[in-house]
Amino acid sequence: xxxxxxxxxxxxFPLLGAVLMLLFGKRLDPxxxxxxxxxxxxxxxxxxxxxxxxxxxxxxxxxxxxxxxxSFLLSSAAxxxxxxxxxRIHQVIQFTWVAGLPFHMANGHTAVFQADWGFLLDPLxxxxxxxxxxxxxxxxxxxxxxxxxxxxxxxxxGYLNLFVFFMLMLVLANNYALLFVGWEGVGLCSxxxxxxxxxxxxxxxxxxxxxxxxxxxDAGFILGMLLMLWVLGSVRFTEINALLRGxxxxxxxxxxxxxxxxxxxxxxxxxGKSAQxxxxxxxxxxxxxxxxxxxxxxxxxxxxAGVYMVARSAALFQxxxxxxxxxxxVGAFTxxxxxxxxxxxxxxxxxxxxxxxxxxxxxFVALGVGAYWxxxxxxxxxxxxxxxxxxxxxxxxxxxxxxxxxxxxxxLRQRIPVTHWTxxxxxxxxxxxxxxxxxxxxDEILWQAYSALQGSAILWLVGLITAGLTAFYMFRxxxxxxxxxxxxxxxxxxxxxxxxxxxxxxxxxLALGSVLAGWLGTPKLWNLGESFRLFxxxxxxxxxxAVAVEHPASTEWLLMGLSVAVALIGIGVARYFYAIRxxxxxxxxxxxxxxxxxLYHKWYVxxxxxxxxxxxxxxGFGRLCARFDLRVVDGGVNGAGWLTRxxxxxxxWWDTWIVDGAVRLTSFLIKSLSYPVCIxxxxxxxxxxxxxxxxxxxFFGYYVTR
Amino acid sequence: MYPVTxxxxxALSAALLLIGTVGVLTRRNIVIILMSIELIxxxxxxxxxxxxxxxxxxxxxxxxxxxxxxxxxxxxxxLGILIALFRNKETVLADEVDLLKx
Amino acid sequence: MLADTVLFYIFALMxxxxxxxxxxxxxxxxSAIALIVSLLGVAGLYLLQQAEFLFAVQIVLxxxxxxxxxxxxxxLVNLDIAAKQRQFNRQWLxxxxxxxxxxxxxxxxxxxxxxxxxIAELGARAATAPGLGNTEVLADTLFSQYLLPFELVSLLxxxxxxxxxxxxxxxx
Numbered sequence: 001x002x003x004x005x006x007x008x009x010x011x012x013f014p015l016l017g018a019v020l021m022l023l024f025g026k027r028l029d030p031x032x033x034x035x036x037x038x039x040x041x042x043x044x045x046x047x048x049x050x051x052x053x054x055x056x057x058x059x060x061x062x063x064x065x066x067x068x069x070x071s072f073l074l075s076s077a078a079x080x081x082x083x084x085x086x087x088r089i090h091q092v093i094q095f096t097w098v099a100g101l102p103f104h105m106a107n108g109h110t111a112v113f114q115a116d117w118g119f120l121l122d123p124l125x126x127x128x129x130x131x132x133x134x135x136x137x138x139x140x141x142x143x144x145x146x147x148x149x150x151x152x153x154x155x156x157x158g159y160l161n162l163f164v165f166f167m168l169m170l171v172l173a174n175n176y177a178l179l180f181v182g183w184e185g186v187g188l189c190s191x192x193x194x195x196x197x198x199x200x201x202x203x204x205x206x207x208x209x210x211x212x213x214x215x216x217x218d219a220g221f222i223l224g225m226l227l228m229l230w231v232l233g234s235v236r237f238t239e240i241n242a243l244l245r246g247x248x249x250x251x252x253x254x255x256x257x258x259x260x261x262x263x264x265x266x267x268x269x270x271x272g273k274s275a276q277x278x279x280x281x282x283x284x285x286x287x288x289x290x291x292x293x294x295x296x297x298x299x300x301x302x303x304x305a306g307v308y309m310v311a312r313s314a315a316l317f318q319x320x321x322x323x324x325x326x327x328x329x330v331g332a333f334t335x336x337x338x339x340x341x342x343x344x345x346x347x348x349x350x351x352x353x354x355x356x357x358x359x360x361x362x363x364f365v366a367l368g369v370g371a372y373w374x375x376x377x378x379x380x381x382x383x384x385x386x387x388x389x390x391x392x393x394x395x396x397x398x399x400x401x402x403x404x405x406x407x408x409x410x411x412l413r414q415r416i417p418v419t420h421w422t423x424x425x426x427x428x429x430x431x432x433x434x435x436x437x438x439x440x441x442x443d444e445i446l447w448q449a450y451s452a453l454q455g456s457a458i459l460w461l462v463g464l465i466t467a468g469l470t471a472f473y474m475f476r477x478x479x480x481x482x483x484x485x486x487x488x489x490x491x492x493x494x495x496x497x498x499x500x501x502x503x504x505x506x507x508x509x510l511a512l513g514s515v516l517a518g519w520l521g522t523p524k525l526w527n528l529g530e531s532f533r534l535f536x537x538x539x540x541x542x543x544x545x546a547v548a549v550e551h552p553a554s555t556e557w558l559l560m561g562l563s564v565a566v567a568l569i570g571i572g573v574a575r576y577f578y579a580i581r582x583x584x585x586x587x588x589x590x591x592x593x594x595x596x597x598x599l600y601h602k603w604y605v606x607x608x609x610x611x612x613x614x615x616x617x618x619x620g621f622g623r624l625c626a627r628f629d630l631r632v633v634d635g636g637v638n639g640a641g642w643l644t645r646x647x648x649x650x651x652x653w654w655d656t657w658i659v660d661g662a663v664r665l666t667s668f669l670i671k672s673l674s675y676p677v678c679i680x681x682x683x684x685x686x687x688x689x690x691x692x693x694x695x696x697x698x699f700f701g702y703y704v705t706r
Numbered sequence: 707m708y709p710v711t712x713x714x715x716x717a718l719s720a721a722l723l724l725i726g727t728v729g730v731l732t733r734r735n736i737v738i739i740l741m742s743i744e745l746i747x748x749x750x751x752x753x754x755x756x757x758x759x760x761x762x763x764x765x766x767x768x769x770x771x772x773x774x775x776x777x778x779x780x781x782x783x784x785l786g787i788l789i790a791l792f793r794n795k796e797t798v799l800a801d802e803v804d805l806l807k808x
Numbered sequence: 809m810l811a812d813t814v815l816f817y818i819f820a821l822m823x824x825x826x827x828x829x830x831x832x833x834x835x836x837x838x839s840a841i842a843l844i845v846s847l848l849g850v851a852g853l854y855l856l857q858q859a860e861f862l863f864a865v866q867i868v869l870x871x872x873x874x875x876x877x878x879x880x881x882x883x884l885v886n887l888d889i890a891a892k893q894r895q896f897n898r899q900w901l902x903x904x905x906x907x908x909x910x911x912x913x914x915x916x917x918x919x920x921x922x923x924x925x926x927i928a929e930l931g932a933r934a935a936t937a938p939g940l941g942n943t944e945v946l947a948d949t950l951f952s953q954y955l956l957p958f959e960l961v962s963l964l965x966x967x968x969x970x971x972x973x974x975x976x977x978x979x980x
Contacts, residue, residue, distance in 0.1 A: 678808040679808075681806070681807065681808040682804055682807055683803070683804030683805055683806040683807030683808075684800060684801055684803070684804050684807075684897075685800055685803070686730070686731055686732075686739075686800050686801075686897060686899065687899065689730055689731055690731050690899060690902070690903055690906065693727060693731065693903070693906050693907065693910065694906060696910065697906060697909055697910055697913065700910070700913055700914075700917075701913060704913055704916060704917055708813060709813070710812060710813050710816045713918065713922065714816065714820075715853070715857075716918055717915075717918065718820050718823065718824070718853075720911070720914045720915070720918070721824055721911075722823060722824065722827055723914075724907050724910065724911050724914075725824065725827040725828060725831060726827065726831075727907050727910070728831060728903060728904060728907050729827075729830065729831030731899065731900075731903035731906075731907070732831070732896050732897060732899075732900040732903050732904070733831060733895065733896065733897070734890075734893065734894065734895060734896065734897050735836060735887070735890055735895070737836050737839075737878065737881065737882055737885070737887070738830070738831065738833075738836060738839050740878070741830050741831075741839055741840065741843050741878065742830065742831055744843065744847075744870075744874065745827050745830060745831075745843070745846065748823075748846070748847065748850045748870075751850065751862075752823075752850060752853060755853075755854055755857045755859050755862060756857065758857070758859070759857040759858060759859070764945050764946060764949050765949070765954075767859050767861070767862055767942075767946060768946060768949055768950055768954050770859075770862055771861075771862070771865065771946075771950070772957060772961055774862075774865060774866070774869055774870065775961050775964070775965065776961075776964065777870070777874065778869060778873060778874060778965075778968075779964055779965055779967075779968030780968070781874045781877060781878070782877065782968050782969075782971075782972040783968050783971045783972045783975060785877060785878070785881045785972070786971065786972035786973075786974075786975030786976045787975050788881060788885065789881065789884065789885065789975065789976050790975050790976065792885045793978070797890075798885055798887060798890050799890060799893060800897070801897050801898075
């Protein structure tokens with residue numbers, strides 16, 4: 001059975017699930033407000049008897065996760081077969097999707113734009129499909145439990161499946177055009193899912209914000225793609241890679257050329273999708289959506305699409321050091337900015353959102369310095385522990401009946417143990433403690449930032465500081481949520497319960513992944529053997545030969561030790577502030593009130609954007625359009641109406657005076673002409689006799705005068 | 707004036723004719739009108755007989771006979787109409803019979 | 809000759825006078841009587857012209873028939889009210905003018921046509937053939953040369969009889 005040729009089916013299973021939900025969802029789950037999902041805290045209490053829910057609801061629970069499971073199994077089989085394919089690359093083109101007319105390229109040759117419905121399975125996309133389908137499946141299972149009491153059950157699963165379909169299209173596409181289809185599609189699903197509770201204004205606004213910011217980035221993507229078409233003549237990955245790695249193109253070491261422009265535009269697209277500066281403010285607001293959405297889309301998969309795309313364009317970025325430098329700097333800046341904001345946030349999901357932005361920054365740093373496999377490796381491990389942390393926070397929120405503010409949590413460790421232990425595993429992983437997944441990937445990034453050809457010490461320093469901040473705010477989260485005294489309001493405290501198995505089992509699996517996944521990419525330094533460096537070897541064919549820079553081993557050990565130390569310091573400070581002397585945070589906030597306020601308000605970036613774009617451009621343009629509509633368009637309509645009335649009046653005048661006048665004139669003429677003759681007819685015989693005499697006179701007179 | 711020639715008779719006839727015409731045109735009483743018509747007819751007769759005598763032809767007199775006959779018939783019918791009119795309208799004045807006025 | 813002239817003038821006076829009286833009297837009976845006088849004058853004139861038959865017919869028919877008829881009708885139709893009304897209608901002046909113009913025209917015609925019609929000469933006395941009086945001559949001509957008109961006239965009389973009977977009926 002050749003699974004490699006069937007990779008076209010992988011995206012289609014979840015699409016089938018989405019279509020089934022569209023057609024039959026309402027019938028399977030006909031809750032009165034099924035189309036209208038209310039946020040948990042706003043909706044009415046769950047239906048009185050569980051039996052009153054549709055008995056067919058379980059079909060939804062089976063079908064949708066099942067589809068993702070099918071995709072996962074097919075992906076696994078295909079990847080297994082890929083491993084035994086020489087060259088580790090397999091392309092399946094099913095049909096030509098878009099065929100264009102010939103056009104002229106920059107170098108004068110003629111090319112034809114052709115985008116096919118084709119799929120490419122190589123090491124990079126294989127990692128991605130396994131992550132998407134695997135983590136996606138676990139999150140689907142989790143959602144069965146999390147969304148159980150939610151109205152809009154079928155709609156949620158439909159959208160989720162649709163998202164998985166688009167994401168798989170994105171990572172499996174063999175050309176930029178089809179990738180863009182997936183790109184846009186996940187943006188759409190993100191909008192639909194963020195605004196899932198569309199009756200809440202904040203949710204609807206957040207969805208709109210996410211979509212609009214995405215679109216800003218997409219403009220860059222499209223321009224980059226068109227530039228690529230113009231310069232290189234194709235959008236297919238294999239052809240582009242062959243061209244770029246061939247002899248025709250040289251690295252633009254000295255400054256900024258066409259290729260740099262191309263890669264910069266593509267990177268702008270990536271910033272929109274992956275929430276880098278300046279297009280990152282939508283991600284924290286996206287927490288309005290249900291927690292599984294945050295876990296899947298805004299932690300593990302959609303936001304990593306940007307990373308994937310840049311990695312896919314590695315051949316291009318390798319030729320443009322200027323842009324790569326920009327990528328690294330932007331990534332580092334984003335990382336430390338987001339981490340600084342996360343220090344002061346009180347909403348558990350917000351902290352995790354900023355953490356995601358920060359970790360994505362790390363990935364871009366790795367991409368910027370040319371360590372593409374490291375970025376993908378971090379993507380891989382991050383998927384595990386970030387999804388775990390989000391699902392765990394969802395479990396906490398579920399246990400507390402909708403509470404998200406950490407200031408009203410505490411001492412939950414005993415009450416929800418499974419959630420606690422799994423979240424602890426995730427926190428330790430993200431903090432970068434050796435042994436767990438996060439350490440290996442983050443440490444490798446830091447090392448590459450320092451040691452790679454395009455790396456620099458400054459990048460490394462920023463990354464180090466960020467790591468410390470990461471450890472701090474993660475354990476601040478842990479301490480505030482699970483330890484210490486309980487600040488939970490009494491009426492909620494009574495209902496605290498552990499989540500059902502359908503939610504805790506995925507947590508456990510992800511925790512296991514957080515622990516073990518890192519061991520696939522151990523540093524060469526540790527010399528643990530080939531199988532523990534599987535990741536790098538696996539991805540090697542996709543990125544071309546890496547440029548090795550020689551550094552003494554001692555430097556690497558030193559840096560490794562420093563990063564561990566920084567992590568431990570971060571954890572220790574968090575413990576000190578939130579477990580031992582809980583008064584210090586308050587006092588620090590007071591003493592450094594200005595700094596605290598700035599951090600708490602996210603560096604006022606949202607306000608700045610509001611001023612510049614929303615109010616300035618948006619509302620200003622809106623006012624202009626309104627004025628145009630009122631004056632010009634309505635004026636035109638009114639003018640047409642006035643013209644009609646005016647013409648009608650002329651017509652009426654004409655009709656009354658000229659047409660009727662002619663008629664009346666005719667009758668008047670006839671009457672006046674006949675009047676003299678009428679006078680003669682008196683009815684008296686003697687008058688007629690008189691006329692006879694007159695006639696005689698005339699007649700006789702004629703003869704007399706002759 | 708001494709010898710009475712045909713012209714005298716013609717002048718007389720013309721005068722009588724004119725008198726009769728004035729009577730027809732002027733009087734309101736229908737009976738008088740009818741009588742005036744008789745005058746006219748007599749004037750014609752005088753004329754006819756005068757010429758018949760002048761040319762010694764008898765045709766003129768025969769014509770006069772016919773005229774008299776005609777006058778008789780016409781007087782009879784005319785008076786009959788007058789009586790019918792008087793019965794319906796109680797008037798014998800020509801002025802008051804103007805139903806055919808426009 | 810003088811007798812003829814005098815008689816002529818007497819009869820002419822009767823005719824014209826009677827005519828004028830006819831048209832100017834208020835009472836219809838007076839007008840009828842005046843008309844009778846006029847007709848008698850006409851009859852006299854016929855006699856002067858040696859038309860004896862016509863003289864007789866005139867007296868018998870016209871005066872004795874038609875005028876009697878007129879008088880009958882005058883009596884039948886109550887003309888007392890009519891006698892009190894205005895006698896002349898409103899167009900009398902204009903009618904007079906027109907008739908005057910007509911008179912002038914006729915006069916002019918007669919004067920100018922004198923020579924054409926040999927009418928200035930005396931009327932010749934007819935040669936009286938023995939046994940042939942005016943009546944015989946009339947009869948001869950009437951029943952031979954003018955037979956058709958004679959018959960037609962009889963038809964005319966028939967129509968007149970029928971017409972007058974119908975006219976005078978109370979209900980047709």
